[in-house]
Amino acid sequence: MKKNHKNKFKTPEGYFDNFNERLIDKIIKEDSLIPKGDGFAVPKDYFESFNTKISNKVNQEQPRVIHLKPYKKYYYAAASIAAILLFSFWFSQYNQTQLGFDDLASAELDAYFEKTDLDFSSYELAEVINLDEVSILDITEIDNIQESKMILEYLDDNIDEIEDLNLDYDEFE
Amino acid sequence: MIAEETLVHELKDKETQAKAFEVLVNTYKERLYWHIRRIVLKHDDADDVLQNTFIKVYKSIEKFKGESKLYSWMYRIATNESLTFLKQKQKKAGISNQEMQEHLLSRLESDVYFDGDEIQLKLQRALATLPEKQKLVFNMKYFQEMKYDDIAEVLETSVGGLKASYHLAVKKIETYLRAD
Numbered sequence: 001m002k003k004n005h006k007n008k009f010k011t012p013e014g015y016f017d018n019f020n021e022r023l024i025d026k027i028i029k030e031d032s033l034i035p036k037g038d039g040f041a042v043p044k045d046y047f048e049s050f051n052t053k054i055s056n057k058v059n060q061e062q063p064r065v066i067h068l069k070p071y072k073k074y075y076y077a078a079a080s081i082a083a084i085l086l087f088s089f090w091f092s093q094y095n096q097t098q099l100g101f102d103d104l105a106s107a108e109l110d111a112y113f114e115k116t117d118l119d120f121s122s123y124e125l126a127e128v129i130n131l132d133e134v135s136i137l138d139i140t141e142i143d144n145i146q147e148s149k150m151i152l153e154y155l156d157d158n159i160d161e162i163e164d165l166n167l168d169y170d171e172f173e
Numbered sequence: 174m175i176a177e178e179t180l181v182h183e184l185k186d187k188e189t190q191a192k193a194f195e196v197l198v199n200t201y202k203e204r205l206y207w208h209i210r211r212i213v214l215k216h217d218d219a220d221d222v223l224q225n226t227f228i229k230v231y232k233s234i235e236k237f238k239g240e241s242k243l244y245s246w247m248y249r250i251a252t253n254e255s256l257t258f259l260k261q262k263q264k265k266a267g268i269s270n271q272e273m274q275e276h277l278l279s280r281l282e283s284d285v286y287f288d289g290d291e292i293q294l295k296l297q298r299a300l301a302t303l304p305e306k307q308k309l310v311f312n313m314k315y316f317q318e319m320k321y322d323d324i325a326e327v328l329e330t331s332v333g334g335l336k337a338s339y340h341l342a343v344k345k346i347e348t349y350l351r352a353d
Contacts, residue, residue, distance in 0.1 A: 018320070021321075034343070037293065038296065039293035040216075040289070050198070051202075057228060058231055061232075
């Protein structure tokens, strides 16, 4: 009968590679005066109950991550609404505090024009005054046709170019 | 035992995540606890850090690319969490690293979850005198009996350097224990 000499046993990979080294470390440890144990202990059933503890903790952590997002959205929405309301409030306040020309009392205007030397030239005045709405009678205090004719004659004699007056043609017809 | 690749795949899949996480906790909780406990010394602190470690692993499993072993990656997180925990505590108390070590040792003597005798307490005093890396290497090699290759992957350093660190740590501790 033929014998099978092939070894059927196996060893972990690399087992013999570090055997000498591990043996020396073991001998050092055996001969050493360093204690084999370090004296640490754990409460009874600590490792058995650890799984439950860690599962609870992981589950507690998860909803925090999930629920934070919708809150975040609400925070942004609330912040946007607050910003709009704040801006509207500020804008309405701003508009209320802006004084217009109409807010000035006419007495104040009169006082201003009287006390202030505006020093407008006739050209500047002609540029500013809208003559469409002003008749020649508004600025000349004339109350009869005779006086009006005299003025027109004066202007005919002394003004070379009628355009210098910046008047529309129909004003002196 | 479930293959590491399968476990990682299941941890990343929302459908199988809860079950895979339970397997992960069952597989590594004790090993990681002892690793953390030897750094922070007190049981309550070790419990806090262990929970934080698993939560961090759970939250960042998507970032795990499989460039290192899951086991080494988790050990690295546990180491960082433990050292950060101690540094925060030290900063909060406004004390030096040396004062912090003394504070931890004085608490250890009254810790109900420390059954150590005089020589084991002396060992902790000796460990407190070592540089951080030597202390880590010693604990991982002497008490956890981890392979140098695995320690090197966790601490991201060379095997040669680790061996030197370990033997130096052993010599220093023995000298300390022989004294008096």
